[in-house]
Amino acid sequence: MAEGAMNGSTGAPVETDAVIVGAGPVGLFAVFELGLLDIKAHVVDILDKPGGQCAELYPEKPIYDIPGLPIVTGQELTDRLMTQIKPFGATFHLGHRVDALERLGEGRFRLVTDAGTQFLTKVVVIAAGGGSFTPKRPPLAGIEAYEGKSVFYSVRRIEDFRGKDVLIVGGGDSALDWVLNLQPVANRLTLLHRRDEFRGAPHSVEKMRSLVADKKMDLRIGQVTALHGDNGALSAATIRAKDGEVRIDCSRLLPFFGLTMKLGPVANWGLNLDENLIPVDTEKFQTSEAGIFAVGDINTYPGKLKLILSGFHEVALMAQAAYHIVYPGKKLLFQYTTSSSSLQKKLGVS
Amino acid sequence: MAKITFIQPDGTEQVVDAENGMTVMEAAKKNLVEGIEAECGGACACATCHVFVDEAWREKTGGPSEMEEDMLDFAFDVRPSSRLSCQIKVTDALDGLIVRVPEKQF
Numbered sequence: 001m002a003e004g005a006m007n008g009s010t011g012a013p014v015e016t017d018a019v020i021v022g023a024g025p026v027g028l029f030a031v032f033e034l035g036l037l038d039i040k041a042h043v044v045d046i047l048d049k050p051g052g053q054c055a056e057l058y059p060e061k062p063i064y065d066i067p068g069l070p071i072v073t074g075q076e077l078t079d080r081l082m083t084q085i086k087p088f089g090a091t092f093h094l095g096h097r098v099d100a101l102e103r104l105g106e107g108r109f110r111l112v113t114d115a116g117t118q119f120l121t122k123v124v125v126i127a128a129g130g131g132s133f134t135p136k137r138p139p140l141a142g143i144e145a146y147e148g149k150s151v152f153y154s155v156r157r158i159e160d161f162r163g164k165d166v167l168i169v170g171g172g173d174s175a176l177d178w179v180l181n182l183q184p185v186a187n188r189l190t191l192l193h194r195r196d197e198f199r200g201a202p203h204s205v206e207k208m209r210s211l212v213a214d215k216k217m218d219l220r221i222g223q224v225t226a227l228h229g230d231n232g233a234l235s236a237a238t239i240r241a242k243d244g245e246v247r248i249d250c251s252r253l254l255p256f257f258g259l260t261m262k263l264g265p266v267a268n269w270g271l272n273l274d275e276n277l278i279p280v281d282t283e284k285f286q287t288s289e290a291g292i293f294a295v296g297d298i299n300t301y302p303g304k305l306k307l308i309l310s311g312f313h314e315v316a317l318m319a320q321a322a323y324h325i326v327y328p329g330k331k332l333l334f335q336y337t338t339s340s341s342s343l344q345k346k347l348g349v350s
Numbered sequence: 351m352a353k354i355t356f357i358q359p360d361g362t363e364q365v366v367d368a369e370n371g372m373t374v375m376e377a378a379k380k381n382l383v384e385g386i387e388a389e390c391g392g393a394c395a396c397a398t399c400h401v402f403v404d405e406a407w408r409e410k411t412g413g414p415s416e417m418e419e420d421m422l423d424f425a426f427d428v429r430p431s432s433r434l435s436c437q438i439k440v441t442d443a444l445d446g447l448i449v450r451v452p453e454k455q456f
């Protein structure tokens with residue numbers, strides 16, 4: 001995520017037929033169904049990889065209810081979907097969150113990402129699942145006041161950390177990568193982890209340990225319990241270690257406690273919501289607004305099941321409706337991939 | 351079968367019946383115990399089913415596996431008695447089990 005997040009872009013708007021918000025299994029299969037109908041799509045996901053819940057929450061767990069695949073893991077299903085949609089050449093914008101949706105009138109929409117990328121599109125497919133994966137906020141009293149000023153969940157600009165006393169909390173790759181990247185610019189860097197074992201890549205752990213051995217950074221075993229400072233300017237953190245509580249000076253804190261799913265920006269797009277889900281019809285899987293569709297775990301309708309299988313069905317019907325928006329007045333011929341030479345050409349198999 | 355007591359941070363107790371083979375997390379969800387979120391549905395992938403096992407029961411439940419220990423890095427206020435409740439299987443031997451729900455899962 002860190003790398004994608006730093007790829008800011010503020011160029012000309014991207015013009016496209018469809019933007020798919022979310023690269024979970026349902027968003028991915030939407031690329032396929034839209035592609036068969038000649039609808040080009042851009043896919044945006046805040047995660048740095050495709051697959052949504054399957055890739056982030058259970059990559060190694062088996063799924064048993066995908067028709068035709070008696071057993072497949074979350075990661076395998078993602079990989080297979082990526083292979084299946086390859087012919088359609090969708091553009092992926094990973095590590096980016098779609099923040100805003102604007103109606104431009106005349107059936108056009110503008111979507112803007114947190115990196116400033118703009119899309120002008122005729123069709124919006126919201127495949128946001130359980131919401132956008134967001135870094136977990138440690139439940140420390142008053143932490144909100146420091147966020148964006150002294151407490152960060154990702155690094156946008158290394159310069160914000162130059163000459164600072166930086167405290168990084170965590171034991172995985174994100175924590176270790178930023179330890180190694182920020183150690184050269186920080187005044188003093190401390191890594192805090194609850195145990196002296198790290199999940200990160202062995203070579204990162206080794207590098208970190210040698211920096212500690214050379215006294216170029218500090219490693220502490222313990223947990224943060226309180227923050228100190230005022231007006232958003234952090235000055236110290238209290239940590240609970242084996243031998244009691246200690247206070248360490250720091251002006252920057254980077255906590256890495258993994259991700260959680262939060263509805264996020266979708267809530268502010270002016271759509272009808274029913275308990276954080278988007279109501280749709282079951283003919284087109286369209287929201288209350290023409291041109292805006294919602295598929296997969298994010299939608300709701302009588303009888304809805306949050307299954308990948310159901311999401312796949314939904315995108316097939318959604319694509320039919322989207323076709324009439326992208327190609328008004330054109331007739332849509334129903335065809336099978338098995339026997340249609342035109343579909344096979346699109347799939348690159350004939 | 352086992353009776354499991356969940357104690358909330360404010361001291362409120364809730365006793366639930368759990369069948370053998372289900373997990374302590376599932377017993378909590380089934381009985382709408384507050385503070386057990388279990389976002390990943392028991393895949394040991396979210397650490398939002400964190401509980402503190404009562405001292406008297408720690409030997410019977412045993413400690414976390416390596417995978418669970420890794421996932422506990424994503425929990426807050428981890429203590430020696432910390433477990434992810436989706437990784438504790440209910441057996442007759444756990445009849446009477448007492449666990450505490452943390453102040454916040456995250």
Ligand SMILES: Cc1cc2nc3c(=O)[nH]c(=O)nc-3n(C[C@H](O)[C@H](O)[C@H](O)COP(=O)(O)OP(=O)(O)OC[C@H]3O[C@@H](n4cnc5c(N)ncnc54)[C@H](O)[C@@H]3O)c2cc1C
Pocket residue numbers: 021022023024025026027028044045046047051052053054057058062063064065096097098099127128129130131132133263264265266295296297298306307308309311389390391392393
């Ligand atoms: C442990 C577990 C086991 C499961 N087992 C099964 C099973 O056996 N069979 C089954 O059918 N289902 C199973 N499911 C459910 C299944 O994973 C979901 O139904 C499926 O992932 C939904 O797909 P989706 O594409 O709708 O959404 P998701 O997979 O949730 O993906 C949505 C994506 O949208 C992104 N996003 C949201 N908002 C934004 C935004 N504003 N900007 C950018 N990106 C955004 C998110 O980051 C996320 O990556 C399981 C779920 C879990 C947690």
Ligand code: FES
Pocket residue numbers: 375387388389390391392393394395396397398399421434435436437
């Ligand atoms: S339910 Fe997610 S780790 Fe237990």
